[in-house]
Each structure stands twice: as C-alpha cells, then as structure tokens.
Amino acid sequence: LLDKRLLFVTGKGGVGKTTVACGLAWLSAQMGKKTLISEVYPTQDLSEAFGCQKTEFVPKKITENLWAMSMDTEASLREYLRLNFKIPIVGRIGPVAKAFEFVSVAAPGVREILTIGKYTYEAKVRNYDCIIVDSPPSGHIVGNLSAPKAINELVKVGPVRSQTSWMIDILKDPRQTGVVIVTTPEEMPVTETIELANRIKKETVVNVCAIVVNQVLPELFASKEQEIFDELKKNSKPLSNFIAEFDALLSAADLAVTLRRSRAEHLAELRQKIDPQIPLLYLGYEFTKPEGIRQIAQIANGLGEELGVM
C-alpha cells in the first residue's frame, strides 16, 4: 500500500478518515519514506490532529520524514501560472483570484483540477516518496478524481487539455496511485462504502487499493462460552451472592455482545459486496479513546500490523 506514491484517503464523515490518513502518513514516515500529508480544504484538521502549528500551502515539517500542508486553490493557481506560463503574479492576484474563485463556483472542475493538479504534480516531480491526501468525504471525492477526465472531455484544445493528459496517466496507474476508503462496521458507512467503491470504478480512472475498517469490536465469546453466558443471564443469583452489582456487569457484557453481533453482519455484507481483490484492513475499537499524537501512533501501529510491515 505504502509503495504507492499518491494515496487519496476518503470515507463518510465520523468514521475516522482524518485519523487514518494521519496514521498512514505516520507509518510511512516511520518506514523511512519522505512523506507529505495534505488536507484538501484549509480546515486545520491536520494541525489539530498532530497538535502542530497551522498548516499552509507550503509544506511544513512535522517530524522526521513527515511534512504537512493545506490545499489552497489560489496558491495552487499562482504556482501553476508561475511554473507553466512564467507569469509571476504578485500584486494583482487579489481581484483576479476573486474572479477565479467565482468562476470555479460556476464552472465545473476548475477548483478540482487545481487541487488534483497540485497532488499529481508533486507525484510527477518526485519530491516525496509518498503523498497522502486527506480527501473530501464520500460525496465529493468522485468529482475531484474525475475532474481531469471531465475537463479533458469538455475542453477540446488549449494548454489545460495537455496538462490533464499526464495527470490522468498518473491517476490511472495502480502502481502509483490509489484510493483508500475508511469505514466503520455500521449500516450507513458500509452502504456508502459499497456505493462509493462502485462509483470510483465506474466514474474515475483511479483504483481503490484498500478499505480500512475502523472501530472493529472484539469478539467476546466462542460458541460454548456464549451458551454459558446466556445461562448466567437467566440465572444470575448464585454469582450475585459473591459479586455486587453483577446484573449491571451482565448487561454491559450483553450490550457488547449485541453490538459486536450487529457489526459483524455489516462487516460480512461489506466483504461480500466488495471486489475480493481489494484488501480489507481492520483496526480495533479503542475503548480508552486516546487523543492527538498517541491516537495517530496507535492507528499507525494497527495499520503496520495489518500490512505486515511493523
């Protein structure tokens, strides 16, 4: 997974998409790869997750081998113009950028192409071994990834068309580029993941290279043990004599069993409906809910174990 140069991490809101993206970046950096992680909106999710100073368009070093940046389409436009047309825009970018911002609201794909363009450019010039993009949630990622193709079809001539060609080459190469979908074993996230994987396949040139299933609950009982647990529920008296509040303990375990069971069903559905070629990586539920860098390190360890690299 981490041999790829460009990874887009996406998933439904609330499943831990950003944390998993940070975990992947952390793991990659620990493996000695020069790694860049980027958020696609200047939301400062990354600086909050890492507890570092605010991220900007120009990557900042967070730790050994790891840089972080925030996408800024205006800055990306400026860089693009400077590199491709030798147009150094310093003072006048204000009104022009405002107009551009407006057009990017109205015209399909302008904002997306500036975003994707920056990442594919970084992949092309090989400043980093691994670029991890904390991408927009499920609904929007397809629009982003399909932008170069859409522009390529809409714009028949001009410099942009030739620009999109090399972008598409990078995006469609499964050795270089992949999408990682993050999900949890719950109804809505699983349904969305299945839909998203299909849409990515149908509407974009990019390949889904892994699905990370976050917050998997531990199995409590083997079948013989489950029988005994069920018996204890029916007749808790003998144990209540030795253990205060034993019924409260039983009902907590019962909750754990029920949750685990319903999640297992969703997990089975996911495995069944996703292309068997796509690996599922499992991350356990963290009851202690660590925060900040410890949480990222824990996710990185979990991913490392799943990938067999740590």
Next chain:
Amino acid sequence: VSLTRLDSIVTSKEILIACGPGGVGKTTMAASNAIKIACDYEKKVLVLTVDPAKRLATALGLKALGNQEYKINLSDQLGPKVKGELWAAMLDTKESWDQLIERYSPDKVTADKILSNPLYKDISSRFVQSHEYIAMERLYELHAKAKYDFIVIDTPPTRNALDFLEAPARMSDFFASRLLRWLIIPYRSRIVNLASRPFYQIADRILGSQFLEDIAEFFISFQSMYDGFIQRADAVSALLKSRATGFIIVTTLDPVSHRESLFFAEELEKRKMDLLAFVMNKVLGPQLRSKKAYQSAEYLLKNTEVIAGKVSESLNIDASILKRVLGEIATSFINYRSLAIKEAGLEDVTKKRIPHALKAPYLANEPVNVSELYNLANLLWINA
C-alpha cells in the same frame, strides 16, 4: 395545566430542522419526532429526509423513499386511535433541480435547452452548495403548499454544519453578482471591459476560450430566470429565519461531534435562530457510570478463578470455561465504563452551556419500525 416543552414547540412552530454532525442519528431522530408529533398532537406531519438510510425507509414500512410524498401507516402498529397522519419523502437532488428549472423557465424551449446542456448536470450537482440549497428550497415549497401542519426535516451531511443555512443567501448572491455579468458578456466585447481583462487573459490561457464560451452560453440561457431565482432564494432565506422555524441539534457525546454541535448552537444563537432542543443521542446507560459496579468488575477480574471455582458446581458449569466468561464480562464492563465516563464529562460540559439539553439512550439495536421510533421520541421527551 402548564405546557410541556414539546407542547409549546408544536403550538408555536411549523418547521423543525434537525441538524448536527454526520453519523449521530439525525435522520432517525427526525423520523421519531415526526411520529410523536403526529400521534400525540393529531397533526398531519411530513418528514423530509435528505440523507436516507435504507433501514429508515424499511422502518417506516416503505420499499423506497422518493421525491414523492408517501403516507405512512401508523395505526397498524400504534393502534386505531391514532388520529394524526405521517407522510414521508426523500430529497432527489437532480429531480428537484429539473423541476426548479422547469418552473422558472419562460418557456419549454429554454427549459429543454438548459436541461440538455452538457454542463448542466455537472453544474446542478455541484455549484453553490447545490444539495444544501435544494434541500431548503424543497422545504420552502412544501411549507408554502400548506398541505401539512408540521414539517420535520433533517439536513445534508456537510463539511460545515452551517452550509445549509447560508446556501440560499449564497445562491442569491451568485445570481446577483457583477462577476456573473462579466462572464456572460458576449466574448468580443470583453476586450472593452478593462476591469475584467486580466482575469480573461489568464482564464483564456488556462482554460481556453472555447470552454469559457460554453460556460457563458450556459449562463446566458439561464439569464431569463435570474430574477425568479434571486427572489426565490431570498424567500427561502427568510423562511429559515422566520418564527415558524425552529432547530433541533442532534449529537453524540464523542469529543469531535460534541465540539461541532456546541459551535453550531452558538452560531444559531448569533443568527437569532430558535434552538428548540439540543439532543445528546446514543448516551450509554447510567449503570455503566456506577462506581460500585466498577469496583465490583475490578474485583471480579482479579478473582475470576476463585469465584468460578465457588459457583461452578452449583451452576453445573465447567470451572475453566466459567472463568473465561467471567473475565470477559468484567473486561467489557470496564471497557464500556471508560466510554461512559468520558460521555459523563461531556454531558456536564453541555449542561453548563445548555441547561435544558435532552438525552436519548444508546439502543443496542437501531429502531426498526414505527413503534420503536415512537418509543425513542418518548424516551427523549420523558423528562422535558
């Protein structure tokens, strides 16, 4: 007899908007409250969902939800005495846009021209928070029709929970903008316009003039509808701020969602919008917070062998298996307790900020039918 909080909501409001971060149970909460209002107040209620789970459609007894409004059978499960009516509909973004274009086009030719434009599909699905806008637009339309006494709507999952509040104003700004006029000036005369020249020089070089012209053409065909669009978007904005509209924020007590919801409550307050209820949803049971039970779990975990040995005979269970089962029971209590304690902390924070915050319990199994949805609302309002 004094009014309960739900009484006063139902008597003073016509629209309840459920908002909050993704994955907290907004849609379920919206449906559940709609059922309660229909049943307990004998109202004709519509629940409009923009982010539907298949399970919700199934729970309401529907094969699928569509843009069409469907009547839900309540009396099957809640008894023949139920006088209110529940209707449900889902938001289909594409279909709603098409209808909007058809309504505001001066004639069919213009409408067809827009609907068949290759840019239209792309633009309608993406520009100016299209999904958020169309959800609020649909709400406006249904409210204006006055077919229902009360409408409950959930909100689309957004990067920023405020997007849907601002979408109508942004839509209006967009069509009123000077920049839009620049864009649709016939291409040749742009040369004359000094102010816009630098923009076009750059845009031409990057995008090519043909592409710009395609876009311009699209917005020109749209031009006859601008006034209608602006008026409509302003009316939608006004409805969201009107006294008929109130909000219910739904959150879970996990730190990220919780922070976002409190921020959202503040923003509503700033805009003088009416926060009717703040729901802490899926809160783990109070027995998990018990200190005594915790000590007991710790004790059990340290003494599984001894305890299993003492009772295995009277229960007629193999002691070594019993030992493992007891160990798992104690461990899962300790695990879930640590979650419950964190939730308790966030609950305290919430209550300091919003003293009347409501609480709904964690249900190991999501509601799967009308009566379970009704029960959830009853649990929510029981102490309010």
